[in-house]
Amino acid sequence: MSHLCLTGLHNLTGGDRLVETEDIRQAAEELVDRYGTHALSVARERAQLLSRSEDQKAANVAMRVLTEVERLAADKLEGL
Numbered sequence: 001m002s003h004l005c006l007t008g009l010h011n012l013t014g015g016d017r018l019v020e021t022e023d024i025r026q027a028a029e030e031l032v033d034r035y036g037t038h039a040l041s042v043a044r045e046r047a048q049l050l051s052r053s054e055d056q057k058a059a060n061v062a063m064r065v066l067t068e069v070e071r072l073a074a075d076k077l078e079g080l
Contacts, residue, residue: 019061028068043069 031039043066050059 019064024061024064024068027065028072031065031069032072039069040066040073 028039028043031043035042043062047059047062047066050062053059
């Protein structure tokens with residue numbers, strides 16, 4: 001598995017390879033590690049930006065990452 005570029009999701013969206021769930025989970029965890037409590041807003045902003053672009057694959061990946069960040073946030077809140 002290659003290192004993931006969170007701000008551009010370059011390694012997740014490049015080529016025609018299927019993006020594995022594990023890659024999505026890792027990208028979401030890296031967002032949380034990097035941005036902490038701001039990870040959800042960063043992921044949401046990225047998904048919104050890409051949804052307005054012509055790159056549907058990147059938009060789909062960004063939405064999957066956002067969903068995983070939301071799940072991680074919910075899990076963290078449950079643990080409090």
